[in-house]
Amino acid sequence: MSAGYLSVPAGAVHQQELSTDTAIRVNDLSVLVGQKALVDNVSLTFPHKRITAIVGPTGSGKTTVLRAINRMHDHTPGFSVKGDVTIGDIDVYSPDANLRVLRRRVGMLFQRANPFPQSIQDNILIAPKAHGMVPKNGSRDLCESLLQEVGLWNAVKDRLGGSPFMLSGGQQQLLCLARMLALQPDVALLDEPTSALDPGTTEHIESLLKGLREKVTILIVTHNLAQALRISDEVVFLMAGKLVEHATANKFFHDAADERSREYVSGRIG
Ligand SMILES: Nc1ncnc2c1ncn2[C@@H]1O[C@H](COP(=O)(O)OP(=O)(O)OP(=O)(O)O)[C@@H](O)[C@H]1O
Numbered sequence: 001m002s003a004g005y006l007s008v009p010a011g012a013v014h015q016q017e018l019s020t021d022t023a024i025r026v027n028d029l030s031v032l033v034g035q036k037a038l039v040d041n042v043s044l045t046f047p048h049k050r051i052t053a054i055v056g057p058t059g060s061g062k063t064t065v066l067r068a069i070n071r072m073h074d075h076t077p078g079f080s081v082k083g084d085v086t087i088g089d090i091d092v093y094s095p096d097a098n099l100r101v102l103r104r105r106v107g108m109l110f111q112r113a114n115p116f117p118q119s120i121q122d123n124i125l126i127a128p129k130a131h132g133m134v135p136k137n138g139s140r141d142l143c144e145s146l147l148q149e150v151g152l153w154n155a156v157k158d159r160l161g162g163s164p165f166m167l168s169g170g171q172q173q174l175l176c177l178a179r180m181l182a183l184q185p186d187v188a189l190l191d192e193p194t195s196a197l198d199p200g201t202t203e204h205i206e207s208l209l210k211g212l213r214e215k216v217t218i219l220i221v222t223h224n225l226a227q228a229l230r231i232s233d234e235v236v237f238l239m240a241g242k243l244v245e246h247a248t249a250n251k252f253f254h255d256a257a258d259e260r261s262r263e264y265v266s267g268r269i270g
């Protein structure tokens with residue numbers, strides 16, 4: 001197959017084989033509405049300290065898989081989940097699973113920034129305070145270091161008590177990223193986090209994600225194959241709720257095993 005515009009992902013780990021250092025294990029996962037499977041018997045592992053892109057046509061189940069990993073379908077009417085998900089030592093669907101620990105260790109970021117209707121500072125501090133993670137008299141330092149980390153400090157340092165809704169869309173998303181990082185998650189689940197943002201902010205967030213890879217296992221749903229190519233180490237390709245292929249980014253984009261993957265990469269389907 002002609003790779004055309006595709007080149008080896010910049011900054012990606014060029015492993016030829018899938019990593020065996022597993023952070024998240026998904027086993028025979030199905031998500032059903034009534035009898036209909038939105039996700040159909042998917043088994044996957046996601047490696048530690050790597051970025052895995054989840055790609056596939058619209059409606060292929062990417063968001064549904066991501067949400068299932070974090071037990072976010074518990075309260076969706078009519079949904080049932082079968083199978084197992086393990087994140088580190090947490091058996092996510094066990095009746096004994098500690099959801100408080102799960103919520104601390106797994107961060108999420110969505111397509112639309114969703115700041116809390118509280119001050120910029122409280123958006124950052126509310127969760128770490130609830131988890132006893134803010135040192136005495138350390139709130140402002142924590143705020144500053146997180147806002148510095150995402151590159152938002154200079155824009156907001158004079159209005160920490162102000163509303164996040166006065167920020168631009170991209171700034172709101174950076175605030176949500178800082179809020180996510182405040183809990184020092186082991187895993188970040190990102191659902192098209194840059195698809196509403198301009199190219200400059202997208203590039204900024206991509207470079208932050210590449211830097212985070214050292215400490216966080218990142219799963220990113222994206223429609224943007226060029227983005228998957230730029231930042232991912234591994235790629236999971238779904239179609240109609242089924243796993244088609246899981247490969248290193250290098251292999252997926254240049255020498256995918258499944259004909260449907262090759263068609264998707266070439267733009268013939270999707
Ligand atoms: N509450 C629901 N009831 C019935 N079907 C649903 C529900 N939510 C999602 N679906 C269906 O589940 C399938 C998978 O949806 P999902 O949102 O996971 O797709 P996706 O791959 O994330 O798509 P997109 O790229 O458009 O975001 C779709 O066919 C969708 O219509």
Ligand SMILES: [Mg+2]
Pocket residue numbers: 062063064
């Ligand atoms: Mg989706």
